[in-house]
Amino acid sequence: MRTRADRIRHTLLFEILLITTTVLVLPGVLGVPAHSFGMLSVIMSTLAMLWNYLYNVAFDRMLLRLGRPLAPRPFWLRAAHAITFEIGFAFVSVPLIMYMLDFGFVEAVLLDAGYLVLVPVYAFLFNLAYDTVFPVPQPQAEAM
Incomplete structure (x- = not known):
């Protein structure tokens, strides 16, 4: 099990590296000012957390309340959890993208959808690297 400090380090490193990467790459691709995209990234990261x-x-x-156990969760429930999480966050992220980058609705939805595709790939790679650099402590066998 990871410690609270390790989980905080994980979250902060995840967000800082994601923000840094997107701010270095996406403003040029999207044709928006880096400072506007940087502010959007920090705000969205904070709101996402x-x-x-x-x-x-x-x-x-x-x-x-529904009398269901918290664990284990079947695949369909995990999928429903992920999908409804993203739909809920889109109600905040899409208008924020429209406002901060002066994008239309379709552009904002496409950018948000791009994040839905790219962030899980980033998360997978980040977690592989994180687990290599900061491995989960293994329980020590008790001496007899």
């Missing part, structure tokens, strides 16, 4: 916490607490409470 907050939404992640609130959504997961609400989801777990809903499961408990």
